Amino acid sequence: MVEKRDMYAAKIDLLVESSLLLAAVCFSLSIYVLSRGVGNKLNIAYSALTLCISTWAFSFFVYTVLDWRLFESVHLLTTLLLPPLSLLFINTLLRPEGAVFRWLMRLSYGYFAVLVFPILFGLDRTRWIGDLAYYSPTLIIVANLYLFASEALGSVKPRGGWGEFSNFANLEMRSALRRRNFWLYLGGVMVTLLCTMDRIPLTGRTLPAIGNLLLVAYFSFLRDAVVNQSLVSSRRILSRFFVTSVGATVTFLAFILMTNWVKGNRVLFLINAFFAAFVAVVSIDPLRSLVQELFQKLFFKEAMRINALTEDAGKEISGAF
Structure with missing residues (x-):
């Protein structure tokens, strides 16, 4: 043999x-x-x-x-x-x-x-x-x-x-x-x-x-x-790491759930892989925005408040001119 x-x-x-x-x-x-x-x-x-x-x-x-x-x-x-x-x-x-x-x-x-x-x-x-x-x-x-x-x-x-x-x-x-x-x-x-x-x-x-x-x-x-x-800043680093990790996890789960059970059928595997990629591409940006906002609200409330005040002040100054 x-x-x-x-x-x-x-x-x-x-x-x-x-x-x-x-x-x-x-x-x-x-x-x-x-x-x-x-x-x-x-x-x-x-x-x-x-x-x-x-x-x-x-x-x-x-x-x-x-x-x-x-x-x-x-x-x-x-x-x-x-x-x-x-x-x-x-x-x-x-x-x-x-x-x-x-x-x-x-x-x-x-x-x-x-x-x-x-x-x-x-x-x-x-x-x-x-x-x-x-x-x-x-x-x-x-x-x-x-x-x-x-x-x-x-x-x-x-x-x-x-x-x-x-x-x-x-x-x-x-x-x-x-x-x-x-x-x-x-x-x-x-x-x-x-x-x-x-x-x-x-x-x-x-x-x-x-x-x-x-x-x-x-x-x-x-x-x-x-x-x-x-x-x-440490806040930006932690936020980006957390958001990226969540996005990667969701993408990983989408591929596993949609392709793991069809390994024996090549055509069905490719179709499901495409669907998983489509779901990941469509959902990743809204998901990142949502997770980032939740992360900021949970851990950096004061920083968000200061940023909001800064933006409001900028709008008022722009409106004055």
Whole structure:
């Protein structure tokens, strides 16, 4: 009797699953942010970076699970793209001053230009070329540490003031902006360091998987700084997490209830899968709005009252003119 051959080249573990989750979330974030400002440079920079991360994570998933050579090269190419796109996003968001950061950006561009052709010509399995490509995100860590140190030592004012923070009207605003930047820098260092640890055998596969999950959270939080140009508040984070979790649960239940009992009939399975997707698409926005409103009323009544007063005052001022 011929033994059935396993179609997978590797066992699917937490690292592989987390890379697939990272790919899906970053792809969604990329499309969403780009749709909110197609001509905005910051939106484009964020979208390009998250799309690169999505491709980077998905190619890792495919070549790890299916051992497809093409996706191994794609993974290396997107790894090379991460430093220039990351520094471009930081430059667009924060507008760092000085020659050091500019030289780091130029170094990332040169690094990519030098290594991209050997990888395209199939030389990426040469050990030193592969290692140089895999460890290229070190430039992201160096840049974030430099920016963090320059602000922490007080040699420069908090970077990236926009909107009500552009003039630094008072010390509290400046302090809030500095805290945001510190989280941005240190978060960037941590997630980059953890996500690249799969190349270090001693760290195992759990730490890189945690890094992937933290990267999902990191770019989800950064979305507010890009789309709304506002500081990320704990209320907004909790509300979004709760609403998204409820929406995902409803979608999951719709698919399970409508498809789980028809696995034996392929046609009926596809029809019910379409119906489940239709129900999810139609109901998700009203459900999100309802859950978000209930969440705000239950846990943030005072904040809702202040927001309502602010809106009423704005309407009165607009009416006066």
